[in-house]
Amino acid sequence: MLRGRKCIKEQNVALRILNDESFAKKVGGVVVESGTNISSQAKGFSPVEKFPEAKFAPYQNLNYEWNPAGSSIMLNNYNFPVFLLSQDSTLVLQEIADKNDKNKKAYTVDVAEFNLIMQTTKAGTHDSESCLKEQSCLPLGGYRQLFGAVEMKDSRDIVPTALPKTLLTLISSFIRRALPNYSNRLEQASNRAQLRLRTIDSLNFRERRLPTLLFVADVDHQGNQGRRFVFDEESDDDYQEGSVMSSLPPINITSSKRSKPIILAVASMDSASFFRDKSLGADSPLSGMISLLAAIDALSHIDALSELNKQLIFLICTGEAWGYLGSRRFLAELDMHTDAVDGLNGTLVEMILEVGSTGKSFTQGVNSFFTHSAGDASTTNKTLIAFKNACESLGSETIKISTAKISNPGIPPSSMMAFLSKNSSTSGIVLEDFDTAFLNKFYHSHLDDLSNVNSSSIVAAASLVARTLYILASGKKESSTSELNSINVNSSLVEELLGCLLTCEPGLSCGLVKDYITPTNTCPNHYVGVLMGAPSSKPYLAYVSDVSRFLWNFLADRTSSKEDRSSVCSEDCSSKGQVCIRTEPAGKGTCVVSTTRYIPAYSTRLKFDSDSGTWSVLPPNSSDPMGMVDPVWTESFWDEIQLRVYTVQSATYDRFILAGGIAVTVLAYLTIVATRAMVTKALKRD
Incomplete structure (x- = not known):
């Protein structure tokens, strides 16, 4: 049942759920509201550690607090999903929750039902190594994956049936934040902890456009119990995002001169x-x-x-x-x-x-x-x-x-x-x-x-x-x-980049981005994503994210030799050292001399088998200190996420009807028995 609206800090709720078992059993799910003024009101919210990635530090003081606001709640296990609402969906659910609170004696109640199944849960692959082997997940890294959002279905018709299998309790809102341009959309984040991960994550190739929900495993080098959590997301298309390298001036790889x-x-x-x-x-x-x-x-x-x-x-x-x-x-x-x-x-x-x-x-x-x-x-x-x-x-x-x-x-x-x-x-x-x-x-x-x-x-x-x-x-x-005075930063470029990479208006539809690529999404997102297929410095561009493709084109353009721009191209250039930029907007690009390349990003503990198209986890190697403590994160496959709100009869009303029905039945039975007895007695007198 959708109940209550409380302004509670998200980390406080998460910690209470972790420490209070009786309270945790009452929570079927959490819906987090969005708002426009939470950033200015909040004293701080950081769901990661006070020393992020401390295990990779090159020094011994791992208790130092670089991030005082850190709460580490992102790395905990939760037995329920957490959904982040858009502003419009927030208003709808606020209205419903308030209605439920005011009408406690009403015979109907609004509830929320979600459909959220991770393939790793369904397949029983409870750790990364097994999920890669069973091909129910992919490794984080490589080239990013972008997602859209799913609309929240608000169905107000009365459903005179049993309560749905899963009810979401509205304990909103710990955090409020504006989500521009997401009308009537529900962005979900799920922190379900049916899985306890004890080994490292692995990967597997998955078909493009298959929705995926983040499933990550953290395993230490001793194989101790890991941690799993899920972020909000609905998948539209799957893309790969890798690191991008460039040089100024371009490197002449054919030159015999000393580097x-x-x-x-x-x-x-x-x-x-x-x-x-x-x-x-x-x-x-x-x-x-x-x-x-x-x-x-x-x-x-x-x-x-x-x-x-x-x-x-x-x-x-x-x-x-x-x-x-x-x-x-x-x-x-x-x-x-x-x-x-x-x-x-x-x-x-x-x-x-x-x-x-x-x-x-x-x-x-x-x-x-x-x-x-x-x-x-x-x-x-x-x-x-x-x-x-x-x-x-x-x-x-x-x-x-x-x-x-x-x-x-x-x-x-x-x-x-x-x-x-x-x-x-x-x-x-x-x-x-x-x-x-x-x-x-x-x-x-x-x-x-x-x-x-x-x-x-x-x-x-x-x-x-x-x-x-x-x-x-x-x-x-x-x-x-x-x-030095001839080196001047273009402040207008900075403003444009901020608008392109950090907002939905104009977002990736801004003129600067569209000058280089044809974006598939408007709202930017900088989550790393998953690696699909074989890692390569020349990935299939249909799988490369908007942000990566933009950065590659931008850097290739800015670092290229202006005098060496030549023929029109559609994909590759004939001369060594040249790359083809701006191919997407008009279908034709320009060959420029530039040392700009994609570099796949994935764990050094992973190995891809091109014959089978699968990944395997390599054992820790003492020559790779960071690999010794590498969690090797993976992401599960998942089906379409759905959350709908609808009206059902309250349990109290159902019990009242049941009791009334039983009472009527008993009275009817007694009446029949009494009537039969009276009739029988009357007939005997006759």
Whole structure:
């Protein structure tokens, strides 16, 4: 029965359910309301740990709280589903719940019924290894999967039958949030814990367009009991989203000249959330990615890029929210010298500059950024000096760059952890908008949306990154003021990217995106998705997500040699080193010289068998420290999710009718017996 509307913190309810067995038995499901003002009212909501991905940290202090708002509720087991409503559906269910509360003595009541079956539950594959073997799930990573939403069916006709099998109790609303453009749609998130996962996840190929519900398993290296949870989502089409790599200027893989030292700039493109379809990650990590994209755009307008003393490589990773899948796979591809990294020598990487959260640096009129460093002190000091020179060249008192406190245990959760795990002597700096703890109170939450970032902060970070990269790549002790002043970030581009990647209006239908691709969805989502088929640096583009395809085209365009644009193309280019961009809008593209590639992102513990088309889980390898603790997440197949609201007779009324019927029957029987006795007696007298 749909009951009650209480403004309760989601994590408090989740924790009570976990700790109060009697209360948990009364909960058939949870429906979470959406609203327009929850972000400003909430003190903070982060469903992940206080130290996200702590097991991958390259240092020992794993109790440090980088994420003070973290509650870890996303990694718990729940015996019921959790549904996130759109604004319109919220209004409908509020009305129904209020009606039920007011009409406690009414003979009818409104109830909700859901249909939510995961294939892993049906098949009895209770862990990732078995679900991959039985082909009832797919591994997270690779190339993203996008989803639409299912409409909530509101059926008000009275159903004079027994109560439905599953009733959802409305314990709304812990969290309210606006979900633009989702009229009458119900976004669902389900946290059902019939499954207890004890081994690692695996994968299996699944047919495109098959709806899937997130089913993830976390297994430690000792095979202890894992944790499962589900995010909200309804599937429309399945897409793959992988990491994207590019370089400036393009790498000439046919040249015999000695390769230059490499400056590697890194950002992340995926986020996570308790409700998977609402994984926007505006501040963490999208603000950093947008800063890097804007910096690349600014650098692309510089003349004589080929004269730089060092090679700039850009890597935008996916799967970082799920065990640093993208960065770890990138390093594995380097070791194996695959086509995805052809022409790139990992031993030449001199410095790594990662752009983390940059959307919340603006406080009290100043954009304050912090550098978290690791590795060789002399190399990192050069980068710190480059940052300070870049900051001074901007000539603005509203932008400040500082080094993070030495009391920090090390670098914050970031892709840099994967590089340090591979080689502890790797030199790198992570640029963040915080010093000792996240400023983002909605880290890995569905509330980390556009309202949670400041565009001027992102522009300031992009300016710092662009000029710092130029200083490092030029190799000069001092760059001239005129050179640095020629590097200017396009603030309009930043605003456009924010609208395209973090909203539904215009969303992926914005002019910038449609200039490169024909989007299949309007509302963006930055959940990593699943890997379909064989991993490849040249994936089947019909399976590649809108965001990945846009990033690939954008980077290929911005990093290409402007003078080498040539023939019209539809798919491939004849010359080596060329790629075909903008093929979707008009069916014809242009060949450009660019070193831009897709890099599949998936666990280093997974192996794909091209003959059988299946995946297997590799045993832990001591040479892969992160693989030793890798959960190897997977996602279950699932059928169409449905939730409908309709009216039934109340149980009390049914019992009253039953009692009345029994009473009438008994009275009728007694009347008949008495009447027969009277008639018999009367006949005997006659």
